[in-house]
Amino acid sequence: MRKAPQPEGRPGYIRIDSVHQGDQDGVKGLYHINAVDCVTQWQIVATCEKISEAYLLPMLEGMLAQFPFEVLGIHADNGSEYINHTVAKLLKKLLIEFTKSRPRHSNDNALVETKNGAVVRKHLGYAHIPQHFAKQVNAFVAAFLNPYVNFHRPCLFPESHTDAKGKITQRYPQRLVSTPLEKLASLRPEQQNLKPGITLQSLQAQAAQHTDNQAAEQLNQARTQLFASINRRLKKAA
Numbered sequence: 759m760r761k762a763p764q765p766e767g768r769p770g771y772i773r774i775d776s777v778h779q780g781d782q783d784g785v786k787g788l789y790h791i792n793a794v795d796c797v798t799q800w801q802i803v804a805t806c807e808k809i810s811e812a813y814l815l816p817m818l819e820g821m822l823a824q825f826p827f828e829v830l831g832i833h834a835d836n837g838s839e840y841i842n843h844t845v846a847k848l849l850k851k852l853l854i855e856f857t858k859s860r861p862r863h864s865n866d867n868a869l870v871e872t873k874n875g876a877v878v879r880k881h882l883g884y885a886h887i888p889q890h891f892a893k894q895v896n897a898f899v900a901a902f903l904n905p906y907v908n909f910h911r912p913c914l915f916p917e918s919h920t921d922a923k924g925k926i927t928q929r930y931p932q933r934l935v936s937t938p939l940e941k942l943a944s945l946r947p948e949q950q951n952l953k954p955g956i957t958l959q960s961l962q963a964q965a966a967q968h969t970d971n972q973a974a975e976q977l978n979q980a981r982t983q984l985f986a987s988i989n990r991r992l993k994k995a996a
Contacts, residue, residue, distance in 0.1 A: 759855075759856070759857050759858070760858055760859070760860045760861075761857050761860065762833070762857070762860070763831050763833045763855075763857055765796045765797050765830075765831075767949055768830070768949055769795050769796075769797045769942060769945070769949075769951055770795065770825075770827050770828050770829050770830035770951050771795065771796045771830055771831040772793050772794065772795055772796070772822075772829055772831065772832045772833065773793070773795075773833050773834075773867055774791065774792065774793045774794075774832055774833070774834050774840065774870060775791075775792050775834070775835065775837075775870045775871060776790070776791055776792070776809055777789065777790040777791075777874050777878045779884075779886065780884060780886035780887070781886060782886035782888075785886075785888070786889065787886045787888060787889065788805055788806065788807055788888070788889045788891060788895065789805070789806055789807070789809050789892075790803055790804070790805050790882065790899075791805075791806065791809075791817055791818065791821060792870055792873055792874055792877075792878055793821055793825075793870070794869055795938070796833075796869065797941070798938045798941040798942045799869070799873075799913045799938045799941065800826070800827075800908055800939075800942065801873060801877065801904070801938065802821045802824045802904055803877070803878060803899045803903055803904060804820065804896055804900070805892050805896040805899060806892050806896070807889040807890070807892040809839040814839055814845075815848060818845070819848065819852075822852065824900075824904070825953075826942070826952055826953060827942075827950060827952050827953060827956075828951050828952075828953055829854055830854065830855060831854060831855035831856070832849060832854055832857070833856075833867060834856075834857075834858055834859070834867070835858065835859045835866075835867045836859060840858075881903055881981060882895070882981075887988065888992070891988055894984065894987070894988070895984065898980055898981065898984045902976060902977045902980045902981070905973065906973045906974065906976075907938070908937065908939055909938075909939050909961075909964065909965035909973065910937060910965070910968070910970040910973040911937060912935050912936060912937055913935070913936065913937065913938060913941070914930040914934070914935060915930065915934040915936065916934075917929050917930070917931055939961055939962065939965055942958070942961075943962070
């Protein structure tokens with residue numbers, strides 16, 4: 759269905775997109791799958807070798823399981839990796855609404871596309887990474903990148919203003935700057951939509967294990983080690 763998601767203040771409506779990690783000499787690099795919640799900006803990144811059915815479906819199902827709240831809807835652009843009967847069957851089984859971007863509505867999937875640059879490209883760059891490193895990169899994003907962006911990285915949240923002519927503008931006041939976890943905690947309990955067995959207190963305890971600076975330092979150290987390992991193996995293979 760072509761429409762913009764209508765979360766009505768409830769987390770669980772996910773925008774999703776694919777990020778390709780470069781070509782080299784006609785050889786495709788690995789792919790990142792980026793999923794961002796509309797309301798809280800809770801973000802899950804995963805890495806797979808290819809975006810074919812054999813790789814994408816298990817990755818997509820695993821990503822949905824990582825969100826602390828129930829996923830109610832997924833919105834994608836018109837890429838064939840998502841617009842197909844196999845993905846539709848998976849989402850139907852999970853009772854998840856699936857929508858896709860409308861023509862001439864470039865903002866329909868803008869949230870996740872901005873996160874492609876601000877998070878995925880910022881931390882993983884644009885350079886070609888061969889597909890056989892997908893497992894190693896996915897372990898890095900699961901252990902370091904995802905916890906950092908959800909527990910420690912602040913995000914801007916909009917506030918709508920309507921002028922006398924009825925024009926709506928979005929502003930991003932500093933008082934609304936918060937991490938995805940802080941945004942989730944600010945919602946009313948009936949809006950949080952948390953999965954059974956997951957509590958806000960357990961998420962906050964996980965976030966409190968490290969300060970923001972410690973989490974950023976661990977992320978940078980792990981990324982340095984990741985790319986050093988990839989470069990050593992590439993030079994050895996050459």
